[in-house]
Amino acid sequence: MNFSSFYEIISKINGVSHVKVIHDDELLQEIHILANTNRAPKQIVRDIETALLAVCDYRIDRKIISIAQIDTEDYKVINRIKYEGLVVETSDHNIQCKVTLSYEGEDFCGSKTAIKTILNRRKVVADATVAAVEEIIGQPFVFDVQDVIVSTSRDVNYVSVIVNMVIGEGEETMVGAAIIKNDINEAIAKASLDAVNRRIQGRIS
Structure with a gap:
């Protein structure tokens, strides 16, 4: 050879x-x-x-x-991570969410399971979304979802997601938001992606 x-x-x-x-x-x-x-x-x-x-x-x-x-200065045109879809399944006590994201023409899936509480119904979607992002960047245990908040302003319903990102010995808090149109779970996934997308752009394109 x-x-x-x-x-x-x-x-x-x-x-x-x-x-x-x-x-x-x-x-x-x-x-x-x-x-x-x-x-x-x-x-x-x-x-x-x-x-x-x-x-x-x-x-x-x-x-x-x-x-x-x-690190170099020769960054190329940045392609953002895109939301493709999600599936939520429930059983007697558990709720599971699978979120699919795409990057550079390839699909990545994040999956999380949690106890079926009211808070977890929202948080499990955000957790699955950032897990898919971790698959894309090839770095597990980088993100931690702190909170998922549903709000209304002037008859507009929207979701805010707070995510912590571990950086070396420290951490950075990021916030993303998305308007709720037809599916609150889709809005949660898009808000989670909005929180982390800008911060990681220079690291993966």
Whole structure:
């Protein structure tokens, strides 16, 4: 196997700045990537897998890929995460919500289950939404939904969602809002996405 060709292929992947490929004559041992912060590491790994399989017919073990990211100024046009739909299911004591979001043509699903209380009927939708966002950015346990508030102003019903985001040793509080049109659950999901979308734009595009 000509592992030297892997360097050129991986170097062309969007977001990759530098590549180091470690191998012997027969075994690919390690791939080290230095990338900008325009895309999530999970997306870069998927692109590496796809490119090597398509061009070299080589199925790589993603565990050998390590990615370090640094901030750069070469941000490209930002594509926002989009809401696609949700499903809410209830049983005697539980409520489950599955929210689907799309980013760069790919769907991501977040699912949460909670005890069927009045508060959880709203909060589980917000939790599922931010869980889907965590799937997109490839970083679990980043967001924590603090509250879901339904309000009325001049006969307009709307939802506000308060979300905390863990940043290093600290945290940042974000608020999103959406008008309730036909489905309050849809409004909750859109308000949750509104809360986090602006904050993470520079990290995933």
